[in-house]
Amino acid sequence: MTSEFLVGAARSGKSRHASTLAAESGDRVIVLATAIAGDAETRARIARHRADRPREWATVEEPYDLANAVRRHAADGTVVIVDCLTMWLANLHYGVDRPTDRERELDELVGVLDGPPGRVVVISNEIGAGVVPADPHSRAFVDDLGRLNQRVAAVCDRVTLLAVGLPLVLKDMR
Template sequence: MASSDLTFVLGGARSGKSVHAEQLAASSGRKVTYIATARVADREFAARVAHHRERRPGTWKLVEAPVDLAAALAAADAPDGCVLIDCLTLWLANLLCPPDGDYDDEPTPDHHTAFGAFEAALAGARGQVIVVSNEIGLGVVPLGAETRHYVDELGRLNQRVAALCANVTMMVAGLPLVLKSSAASANTSADNRADT
């Protein structure tokens, strides 16, 4: 059964998904922990990260988890807290394409093992969790086996997370399209009880 405190926000590049997720976290009234999955590899990406950082309230705690997302979520989770994870897309890239650079963090696990551990941490969360991911499978079939593998694995990961979450929103041009809502489920259950 999906938890009403689990929210999944999907969208394409520059769809407004991160801003929407940040607004949800800010309106939660809880202490927010922001889990960033990005690895900064160049100047352009560093500017993107800085833009995200400037937008967030200074009171939010930051945790960087480019590989062990399950452990980061388990450590940040609290009944009165809100965890915002941004994003699964970069996390999967870190799992499938570990850097050759001078990163000295933990070894990269098999992505299927990492998926299972993250899914278990998400299912066991006691507080509010908001997860952000890209929807990249709406275009043509990409060229190259590696790219197709990445698109397929992200689609599978997104499906697993969406199944656990009671609230799923797709962002398009800055507009939220609700795909799944705990409020709608509660209203449907109340309507069904009224009919009996």
């Protein structure tokens, strides 16, 4: 059906915009949450995101197998919000729960987003606009997320940059 990509800085309004898009559709909504609640601050963020969503929306926690989760849940009449690629990629980079072939996982996700079976709204952070990180692990993560964001933007029907809560449509192929 369609895929939409929302990208922007932290606290730029991406999740709020995704929620608005999903609510306006009137369809069933499933949020695929990728964060792992490893500390109190992350648990608080997750709780805030849950509290901000309508109660009837389902939340599925999927920190690793995102491509299969999108396949399972995206269908006609359902909007799937992926919140977010940044945390998912961090899980693949730094997670200890599951060994992974990161490139295969990225290829699978991009393949699913290139013509998903339903409506999918994908959220990611733009983290490469600042200073180049000092350590090699952080540089590799920033580089990988930048490449992933480019690949996702290339296959999604619509790409919107969020800045200070305002959406700027960069691509619209719908």
